[in-house]
Amino acid sequence: MLRYTLTRLTSLILSLVAASVVIFAAIEVLPGDPASVMLGVNAQEDTLAALRTELGLDQAPAERYVTWVSGMVHGDFGVSYTYRTPVAQMIVDRLQVSLPLALYALALTVLIAFPVGIWAASRRGSVADVSVMGLTQLGVAVPNFWFAMLMVLVFAINLQWFSAGGFAGWSEGPLLAIKSLTLPAIALALPQASILARVMRSALLDTLSEDFIRTARAKGLTRRQALWRHALRNAMIPVLTIIGMQFSFLLAGGIIIENVFYLPGLGRLIFQAISARDLIVVESVVMLLVFAVVMVNFLVELAYAFVDPRLRVRR
């Protein structure tokens, strides 16, 4: 187990180092100078030079890379060029929107997908199964931003039950904050729930056709009892894998939804930072997202080893 963990950990660190090089290089080749974006069309050359010196942009790329990475190792993400605030603080602020949103959407995903998937699997081939699976196909196909706009039209403009967007903030009490995240969370959750329901159904069907289920049935369990007591637990491995991936996706993939609902989250921060060429923010946020994805994968891999002893022995 220890060797397995160490191997996974090494590959985790290697992934992070590789990612940092790729991110830094990609942003280096991107055309556009942050100083001229900030100072605009009437700026004089000496003013631009003064600002570049102030931002440390006059250093060599290698030097800036080393400063950036060593800063991050110490938890110092640098100071944003445009906002002039520490990047770490900005990330913490934005995570207060993005993290709850991702968790909320994930919770909705699970709450929708599990019953739907199990229900469809237990009625395999019936009209109900076919129609539910048809609906999930639709859920996968519908773009989430379009669905989001539709909900804004119905629930914000016509019925006026919700605001059309924005985030109330946690200081006004959790209910208001959760309310303002509800439409975005539904928009994010719908396609994910459709995917997860399909995975749940096929995983369950695979397990139901295995020998131990036949044994269980032969022992006298009804089909339903076999499903709940034996099949479900064994079908969870592929489902958990997908949930892990979905969480990373929801955390990083809210860019469009955050723009539709003008939520001050990480996605919008990246979007703004790229157009303002706030390179230090782009680099650090992307790196953080890479870190989150790699960590989630690492934890999922560790979880496999706990669930499936064969993995521990093999390594």
Add this chain to the structure above:
Amino acid sequence: MLRVRSLDARAVSTDDDPGFAGGLAKGPRTGNSSNVGKNRENDMIAKISAAGLASVLALTLGAGGAQAQKMDLTLGLQLEPPNLDPTSSAAGAIDQVVYSNIFEGLTRFGPDGSVNPGLAKSWDISDDGLTYTFHLVEGAKFHDGTDFEATDVKFSLDRARADDSTNAQKALFAGIASVDVVDPATVTVTLTSPDGSFPFKMAWGDAVIVAPESIDTIANDPIGTGAFKFSKWVQGDSVTMVKNPDYWGTPAQLDSATIKFISDPTAAFAAVMAGDVDAFGAFPAPENLPQFEADPRFQVLIGSTEGETILAMNNGRPPFDNKLVREAVAHAINRPEIIDGAMFGYGTPIGTFFAPHNPDYVDLTNLSDYDPEKSKALLEEAGVALPLKVKMTLPPPSYARRGGEIVAAELRAVGIEPEIENVEWSQWLETTFKGAHDYDLTIISHTEPMDIGIYANPEYYFQYDNPEFQNLMSDLTRVTDEAERSDMLKQAQTILAEDYVSGFLFQLPMQTVANAKIEGLWVNAPTQAADLTAVHWVD
């Protein structure tokens, strides 16, 4: 009168809300005490329903109170400022939030673009035109309680023109030789040469007065002298300011103002329709304006900006170094078609680089009227091989992207083949505007006030080098006589139009959508500002 009534209404609604909510929530809880288990359950239900009922009541009451009199305003704007320091960044979004609301300069722009007294209540000009003596208002204080004095003026102007200054409009201060404090309420500015437009320059957002005590934290905690005090900034979401009770001048009419940043045009539309914002300045979705105009809940304000929208041509390289080819482009352009297609009919055609609302404006649109046959003839006369392939870069604003497609179609009709390249803003700055000027055509709106002088700079991205125009512009700074200045400005406009330096398209409109009960919003945008000091609600 109005203010008193509104304060009363507010007092009623704030007193009543908690009373209803508290009473209902407490009531059922005290009533149940016999069965403990059941009590807990009932209690929960009671709490939930009471809370729900209370919040519904609070909402209806709140809405009722708001309808009677409202003392706060939520204004939507498309762009969030990167920081709140107008003196070290070009972002117009910064001025939109802080100009006149939080920070003030010696002079200030009025809603019609006139230059009015600001922190300087008056000024004298010496006979040689070199020395300006500014008499400062008395009793003005910065929001941190420190006094506003002549030393603050000296500090601000010296900081803006210093060698290590990062002021985006450093040229505004280039003519200053020295700034001297006479006494706490008087400051003199000595110029290197006479400059009739110096008070105009001091009205810019980049020239506001800042205090040395708060300069280190200005980017995130702006301390000015304005009618509103900065309260909080939820980055990515909104900036809130509150009324400054100690303001030296006419106080603000609102108690607080929140500016919310909504970049997506569809989201902006939804936010106004759903009532999330009370007004939206520079509304980004002109296609939705007729819908608001037809709706009695809203008012649509159409004004003018200082934005001359042009089809810039690279005069520095073939084919547009040839005046005949430029003239051919000018006649190929159909302005009404562009204004209808790109701006949904909003915008004033221009024939030169000058704002039509300016008294010195000359209408020269007939020099470049729509005449495709003439275009073809001119191209033939110029002897260029058709189809003429050129590179057109388009920055992100919708007037550029939409307008570019229409212009390209019009040019194709006469034999010019623009290859459109959509670029990001930073990329546009890097490759088209600066550096190699690697472009033939581009569409952009120049939004600074009175900026015809940019054509006098041969290094500018137009690459237009005309000594006659350059001399005229340098003479202009020395002339203080109004009639003479006016003649020179008209002459300058004519030179640009006759040289067909750029394709002059239209003046960018200012479109504001607001709740019908709001008064005092700026209709025009003489500078990028959302001055809220006079805004108030009416019945």
